[in-house]
Amino acid sequence: MVTITIKGISADLGRQAVLTGLSATLRPGKLTGIIGPNGAGKSTLVRAVLGLVPTLRGSIEIEGRDLKAFSPCELARTVAYLPQGQTLHWPLSVERLVALGRLPHLGPMSRVSIEDREAVLEAMARADVAHIASRIATELSGGERARVMLARALAVGAQGLVVDEPLASLDPGHQIDVMELLAREARGGALVVAVLHDLTMAARYCDHLLLIERGMLVAEGTPAQVLTAERLRTVYGVTAHIDIVGATPMVVPTGRWPKPQVEGE
Amino acid sequence: MPVDAFPAFSPTGRHPALIPLLLVGVLVMALASVNLGPVTLSPDRIFAAFTGHGDTIAQAILFQLRLPRTLVALLVGAMLGLAGAVLQGYLRNPLAEPSVLGASNASALGAVGAIYFGVADWHPALLPVLSIASGLIALMLLFALAGRSESPLTLILAGIAVSTLAGAGISLALNLSPNPFAAMEIMAWLLGSIENRTMEHVWTALPCVMLGITLLLYDPRALDALSLGEDGARSLGVDLSRTRIRLLLGVAIGVGGAVAVSGSIGFVGLIVPHLIRPLTDRSPSALLLPSLMGGAILLTGADILVRLIPTASELKLGVVTAFLGVPVFLVHLLRERRLW
Numbered sequence: 001m002v003t004i005t006i007k008g009i010s011a012d013l014g015r016q017a018v019l020t021g022l023s024a025t026l027r028p029g030k031l032t033g034i035i036g037p038n039g040a041g042k043s044t045l046v047r048a049v050l051g052l053v054p055t056l057r058g059s060i061e062i063e064g065r066d067l068k069a070f071s072p073c074e075l076a077r078t079v080a081y082l083p084q085g086q087t088l089h090w091p092l093s094v095e096r097l098v099a100l101g102r103l104p105h106l107g108p109m110s111r112v113s114i115e116d117r118e119a120v121l122e123a124m125a126r127a128d129v130a131h132i133a134s135r136i137a138t139e140l141s142g143g144e145r146a147r148v149m150l151a152r153a154l155a156v157g158a159q160g161l162v163v164d165e166p167l168a169s170l171d172p173g174h175q176i177d178v179m180e181l182l183a184r185e186a187r188g189g190a191l192v193v194a195v196l197h198d199l200t201m202a203a204r205y206c207d208h209l210l211l212i213e214r215g216m217l218v219a220e221g222t223p224a225q226v227l228t229a230e231r232l233r234t235v236y237g238v239t240a241h242i243d244i245v246g247a248t249p250m251v252v253p254t255g256r257w258p259k260p261q262v263e264g265e
Numbered sequence: 266m267p268v269d270a271f272p273a274f275s276p277t278g279r280h281p282a283l284i285p286l287l288l289v290g291v292l293v294m295a296l297a298s299v300n301l302g303p304v305t306l307s308p309d310r311i312f313a314a315f316t317g318h319g320d321t322i323a324q325a326i327l328f329q330l331r332l333p334r335t336l337v338a339l340l341v342g343a344m345l346g347l348a349g350a351v352l353q354g355y356l357r358n359p360l361a362e363p364s365v366l367g368a369s370n371a372s373a374l375g376a377v378g379a380i381y382f383g384v385a386d387w388h389p390a391l392l393p394v395l396s397i398a399s400g401l402i403a404l405m406l407l408f409a410l411a412g413r414s415e416s417p418l419t420l421i422l423a424g425i426a427v428s429t430l431a432g433a434g435i436s437l438a439l440n441l442s443p444n445p446f447a448a449m450e451i452m453a454w455l456l457g458s459i460e461n462r463t464m465e466h467v468w469t470a471l472p473c474v475m476l477g478i479t480l481l482l483y484d485p486r487a488l489d490a491l492s493l494g495e496d497g498a499r500s501l502g503v504d505l506s507r508t509r510i511r512l513l514l515g516v517a518i519g520v521g522g523a524v525a526v527s528g529s530i531g532f533v534g535l536i537v538p539h540l541i542r543p544l545t546d547r548s549p550s551a552l553l554l555p556s557l558m559g560g561a562i563l564l565t566g567a568d569i570l571v572r573l574i575p576t577a578s579e580l581k582l583g584v585v586t587a588f589l590g591v592p593v594f595l596v597h598l599l600r601e602r603r604l605w
Contacts, residue, residue: 050500076502087494089357096278096546100489104502108484152493156501 002159009058030207031186076104079160101155127151143174160191179205278551287558294565298335346560349534354488354549362534367427369529375399381442397521456583457530466526477519485550532590
């Protein structure tokens with residue numbers, strides 16, 4: 001079980017301030033979604049949590065210990081990360097790709113252990129890619145590739161998992177597969193954080209949502225608490241049809257808000 | 266699925282016969298290179314000379330002519346092959362290699378400066394030092410220009426610019442120096458040659474190449490992690506800035522030392538990883554050791570070829586490697602074109 005506490009962090013990209021004094025707590029056991037419009041700072045936030053962007057002010061603590069006190073390998077073993085875009089530069093086989101997740105456990109010259117191999121097989125089974133283990137990862141369909149990339153992140157065996165836009169360019173069926181996999185991992189006791197653009201999927205699967213706007217946390221809570229018509233108008237600039245089905249809201253954006261001005265009016 | 270059925274190329278990621286075959290190849294090439302020359306030496310005489318019982322002529326031919334040439338070919342080839350595999354892995358670009366990126370020409374420029382302006386006469390170590398320094402500057406310039414770009418072609422364009430500039434510098438330096446053989450010498454440095462090398466050349470290259478190989482072979486898994494991009498690699502615990510410095514120094518020192526004795530020989534680092542990749546699981550780490558051995562085989566083979574082809578003056582090594590390398594380069598470019 002691992003908890004990440006973010007205390008008033010600020011970060012710049014180039015000369016632009018991306019995060020300004022953001023505080024939040026990421027807890028294990030439930031699926032946390034980070035939502036917000038383009039350029040709000042969602043990716044920068046998760047990259048800061050992984051030590052990939054330097055923070056100017058504030059601090060990030062993992063289990064009460066400052067992020068800066070972690071060695072790169074130690075941090076990698078604690079929180080696994082799946083970056084945006086499913087980057088893969090060489091045509092590796094699926095199992096070889098998933099095995100990259102074991103790198104934080106290996107020294108420069110050490111050999112792959114039985115334990116590492118078992119972790120890889122288990123990760124492939126959890127992400128349902130064991131049957132395509134010997135296929136070439138760059139030749140897979142988008143849905144298969146997304147699951148393979150997730151298996152790579154699971155193979156790290158970390159207690160925390162951070163995924164950035166895992167649903168990009170997936171059809172609805174594969175989106176559901178990925179979200180169910182993430183929810184399963186979270187309910188198994190892991191800390192799972194996903195940056196999401198699809199509000200319907202976020203509302204349907206996440207237990208906890210953080211809404212980010214211009215580098216600040218503007219709302220957090222259950223999907224029903226966060227996704228209100230008012231906030232969708234002010235933060236996203238859209239009107240939306242919101243239906244409450246059971247405990248989770250169904251969000252369908254319907255138009256721009258404020259409405260585009262028609263000339264001569 | 267049973268655990269022992271994983272992975273296919275376990276555990277090194279290579280075909281099990283690859284390393285033994287390459288080892289045999291290196292030995293065969295080395296023996297052929299030592300055997301070959303205008304004077305035919307019987308195997309008995311060669312063996313006797315190596316064990317110290319041979320006649321003086323055989324000993325002189327072997328130890329002053331053929332052995333240094335063979336050793337230089339093996340060292341330079343191994344270094345260029347490994348440097349190509351490492352640069353391709355680090356930059357995630359199958360076209361990267363020392364000569365395409367301009368590192369070879371820049372190192373050659375440093376060596377030319379050291380030799381023709383008399384710097385190398387002050388102290389023999391200044392020749393490789395200048396060569397390494399100028400290769401390092403070129404690589405740093407290149408990484409600064411294009412290292413962060415996601416487009417592989419930006420890097421190649423930057424490399425061509427650096428390479429052409431350094432090549433022009435070599436021509437200029439040789440034209441300015443009081444040297445009646447300037448045109449010949451320019452060719453030797455730009456196309457590479459290991460004619461008439463002595464043990465002194467071997468001792469110049471050896472420490473640099475050994476240090477370069479050590480730096481490049483340490484922690485090959487960092488290159489594997491980079492298959493996932495820079496963020497992916499860092500999130501797997503790879504210290505990227507340290508890796509960058511280690512590889513930059515490794516390539517500059519190794520290639521600088523090699524080029525200081527051979528001139529700039531193109532395409533070895535491009536051809537060898539390209540040929541070996543299909544025999545591995547295509548991860549960058551699996552390529553390193555075979556590329557080192559394959560480079561030694563290719564360059565020694567090319568050197569045997571230039572000695573066998575009957576031309577009025579001996580062919581330059583770079584001519585042979587370019588004929589082999591440019592088609593490989595074009596195949597990659599055509600593949601890349603689909604993405605333009």
